[in-house]
Amino acid sequence: MSDFNNEVIAITGATGGIGRATAELIVQCGGRVVVSDVDASKVSALADKLGENAVGLAVDVTNLADNQAMVDLAEQTFGQLNGVFLNAGIEGQVAPFEQQTDEHWAKVFAVNFHGVRFGIQAALPAIERSGGGSVVMTSSVAGLRGAGGLCPYVASKHALIGLMKSLAIEFGPRGIRVNTLNPGPVDNRMMRSIEEQLNPGHGNEVQQAFTQRIPLGRYVTNEECARTAAFLLSDASSGVSGHTYLVDGGYCAG
Numbered sequence: 516m517s518d519f520n521n522e523v524i525a526i527t528g529a530t531g532g533i534g535r536a537t538a539e540l541i542v543q544c545g546g547r548v549v550v551s552d553v554d555a556s557k558v559s560a561l562a563d564k565l566g567e568n569a570v571g572l573a574v575d576v577t578n579l580a581d582n583q584a585m586v587d588l589a590e591q592t593f594g595q596l597n598g599v600f601l602n603a604g605i606e607g608q609v610a611p612f613e614q615q616t617d618e619h620w621a622k623v624f625a626v627n628f629h630g631v632r633f634g635i636q637a638a639l640p641a642i643e644r645s646g647g648g649s650v651v652m653t654s655s656v657a658g659l660r661g662a663g664g665l666c667p668y669v670a671s672k673h674a675l676i677g678l679m680k681s682l683a684i685e686f687g688p689r690g691i692r693v694n695t696l697n698p699g700p701v702d703n704r705m706m707r708s709i710e711e712q713l714n715p716g717h718g719n720e721v722q723q724a725f726t727q728r729i730p731l732g733r734y735v736t737n738e739e740c741a742r743t744a745a746f747l748l749s750d751a752s753s754g755v756s757g758h759t760y761l762v763d764g765g766y767c768a769g
């Protein structure tokens with residue numbers, strides 16, 4: 516298991532499935548975390564549960580100032596920031612391309628792409644001050660392949676991979692590693708929403724169809740994603756930069 520040696524990681528989307536599991540794991544592994552998400556009461560409940568090695572604040576990632584406040588809180592509370600897990604994301608509307616409005620596109624890109632970009636912009640000076648570190652963005656298998664009905668989501672997750680690869684080249688000489696976590700279908704809220712939107716009232720049938728295409732025969736779990744995120748955020752992956760890390764039960768192997 517990854518060892519964090521008191522390192523400080525800021526996490527967005529931290530009260531969701533993957534974010535919460537990752538925050539819990541990092542604290543268990545000797546790290547300290549700044550947990551952030553949109554709902555202040557959920558964030559403070561999570562920070563309280565995690566204990567003295569956690570602090571939380573409400574952050575809307577679409578806003579640079581909120582991302583900056585998260586970074587400032589890390590330095591004010593713990594004196595350093597070693598990494599960021601830019602994980603907040605939304606699935607958006609499931610609809611054919613022609614029915615995806617400008618508003619749908621803008622909302623998905625504001626959170627999934629620009630939210631990550633703002634997080635990096637805010638965190639970069641602090642990570643440099645701490646002597647280098649790790650940036651992990653949550654992309655998806657939808658960053659590597661298409662999915663009908665999910666054009667904005669898929670395009671935003673592909674865009675993150677281009678950003679990650681370019682930043683790995685730019686930031687490498689400064690000791691900052693950049694990678695993406697690419698989950699396949701995860702057994703959590705977001706997949707329940709996508710399943711239900713794809714076939715209202717029959718989400719369980721969509722789940723069965725997805726599952727049949729996964730070699731392990733099941734969705735992955737939040738905790739399985741968290742273990743790979745923690746690996747990428749910790750020094751256990753000190754030689755790894757510029758890569759996509761799939762946690763997909765073999766979904767993309769075919």
Ligand SMILES: NC(=O)c1ccc[n+]([C@@H]2O[C@H](COP(=O)([O-])OP(=O)(O)OC[C@H]3O[C@@H](n4cnc5c(N)ncnc54)[C@H](O)[C@@H]3O)[C@@H](O)[C@H]2O)c1
Pocket residue numbers: 527528529530531532533534551552553554574575576577602603604605606626630653654655656657697698699700701702703704705706
């Ligand atoms: N669930 C899956 O099957 C799956 C698969 C591949 C990738 N992902 C990605 O994993 C990441 C985490 O999602 P999850 O599966 O834990 O789902 P989730 O919905 O439980 O978590 C997403 C979190 O992001 C937060 N969020 C949304 N908009 C925000 C904003 N403007 N500012 C700050 N936070 C915001 C939500 O409040 C939520 O807590 C997302 O980027 C998602 O796209 C999920």
